[in-house]
Amino acid sequence: MRLDNGRQAAVRLASLAAWSKPGPGVTRLAFTPEHRSAIEVLTGQMEAAGLCVHLDCAGTLVGRLEGPPGAPTFLIGSHQDSVREGGAFDGIMGVVLAILAMEVLREEGSVLPFAVEILAFADEEGVRFPTALIGPRALAGTFDPAVLGMKDVDGISLRDALVGFGLDPDAISGLARDRATQLGYLEVHIEQGPVLEAVGDPLGVVTAICGIERHPVVLTGETGHAGTLPMTLRRDALVGAAELIVAVDRVARETPGLLGTVGTLDVAPGAVNAVPREVRTMIELRAPDDAVREAAGIALTSLAAEVAGARGLTLDMQRSYRQPATPCDPKLSDRLAAAVAAVIERPAPRLASGATHDASAMADLGPTAMLFVRCEGGVSHCPEEMASPDDMATAVAAIATFLRALAHPTES
Numbered sequence: 188m189r190l191d192n193g194r195q196a197a198v199r200l201a202s203l204a205a206w207s208k209p210g211p212g213v214t215r216l217a218f219t220p221e222h223r224s225a226i227e228v229l230t231g232q233m234e235a236a237g238l239c240v241h242l243d244c245a246g247t248l249v250g251r252l253e254g255p256p257g258a259p260t261f262l263i264g265s266h267q268d269s270v271r272e273g274g275a276f277d278g279i280m281g282v283v284l285a286i287l288a289m290e291v292l293r294e295e296g297s298v299l300p301f302a303v304e305i306l307a308f309a310d311e312e313g314v315r316f317p318t319a320l321i322g323p324r325a326l327a328g329t330f331d332p333a334v335l336g337m338k339d340v341d342g343i344s345l346r347d348a349l350v351g352f353g354l355d356p357d358a359i360s361g362l363a364r365d366r367a368t369q370l371g372y373l374e375v376h377i378e379q380g381p382v383l384e385a386v387g388d389p390l391g392v393v394t395a396i397c398g399i400e401r402h403p404v405v406l407t408g409e410t411g412h413a414g415t416l417p418m419t420l421r422r423d424a425l426v427g428a429a430e431l432i433v434a435v436d437r438v439a440r441e442t443p444g445l446l447g448t449v450g451t452l453d454v455a456p457g458a459v460n461a462v463p464r465e466v467r468t469m470i471e472l473r474a475p476d477d478a479v480r481e482a483a484g485i486a487l488t489s490l491a492a493e494v495a496g497a498r499g500l501t502l503d504m505q506r507s508y509r510q511p512a513t514p515c516d517p518k519l520s521d522r523l524a525a526a527v528a529a530v531i532e533r534p535a536p537r538l539a540s541g542a543t544h545d546a547s548a549m550a551d552l553g554p555t556a557m558l559f560v561r562c563e564g565g566v567s568h569c570p571e572e573m574a575s576p577d578d579m580a581t582a583v584a585a586i587a588t589f590l591r592a593l594a595h596p597t598e599s
């Protein structure tokens with residue numbers, strides 16, 4: 188008996204999860220033997236769904252269902268790689284569910300007026316090399332060949348890893364697609380957060396992938412003996428940092444869509460009986476709206492100066508990293524929301540993605556939409572990461588509904 192699509196997905200993901208380095212959870216990095224094995228399993232699944240499969244020279248496994256001559260191509264993808272000791276769903280679930288949706292369409296005899304390609308990208312997590320998104324950047328024409336010289340912890344360059352995997356790094360720039368031939372890109376991904384669970388919906392449509400900025404902060408005061416330096420004479424860098432951290436939290440809570448985090452703190456001299464002289468920390472801000480994030484960064488920079496001034500501290504703070512937000516395409520997202528609503532029989536929730544995805548690079552190629560699948564307990568990047576079979580079945584139905592509706596633009 189054939190399992191329903193959700194249980195089928197769970198079985199397939201469990202078998203793919205076995206292709207991992209030994210240890211807890213899944214550790215499957217790009218251009219490794221585990222990656223090769225995952226490609227072989229996915230190739231079998233794609234071929235069984237009637238797709239014509241090849242591996243491109245950026246390591247993206249491509250399963251193509253041909254359309255009528257000259258018809259454009261709709262792309263659906265996500266990544267095969269994991270973080271170290273990660274889960275069995277992040278990334279690869281989006282590939283497996285898309286393949287199952289293609290099986291649904293094939294079994295019911297649906298013929299689409301466009302080609303469809305299912306893409307399993309090699310490297311989204313950026314764990315092995317200090318770069319990521321090679322596959323989607325290659326397709327979007329934004330691949331920077333300079334990253335080929337980057338090395339992993341064993342000193343193997345990305346170029347050598349690609350060659351070792353049987354790929355030609357010098358051909359990557361030739362993978363860039365002609366925008367005119369691309370209908371759009373859909374990415375299906377586990378939410379990696381608790382929002383859908385909280386609202387009680389299996390699926391959600393992503394509005395935008397948040398932009399990110401980071402501000403390293405150094406607050407410097409003066410140390411002294413914890414027992415002899417009177418409170419009125421202190422220039423305590425850690426107390427200043429504490430005020431700043433609370434300000435980051437307050438500004439983020441008061442600003443819709445803004446996420447503010449301080450996740451590191453180095454205190455010197457770091458002794459129980461010494462007034463802290465120096466604190467090094469980092470403020471990270473994320474928001475789906477760049478203007479909101481930029482304004483918060485400016486506001487927090489002046490708040491930090493106020494805090495430092497009031498406590499006699501010197502402040503060194505500047506923005507070291509900035510990644511703009513990637514809005515999803517409104518029209519394609521509305522179509523996706525309509526498909527989800529038809530399947531779950533109520534309006535589809537919308538939410539921003541706080542994490543980066545392949546879609547952020549694919550948006551440079553054309554209209555992009557993202558579908559989130561509810562994540563049990565909101566936990567991700569760990570072995571406990573899980574989407575339920577029922578929710579995955581709902582996602583497969585939504586992908587199939589979405590593709591059918593794309594074939595009939597006037598009816599949606």
Ligand SMILES: [Zn+2]
Pocket residue numbers: 266277278311376544
């Ligand atoms: Zn992912």
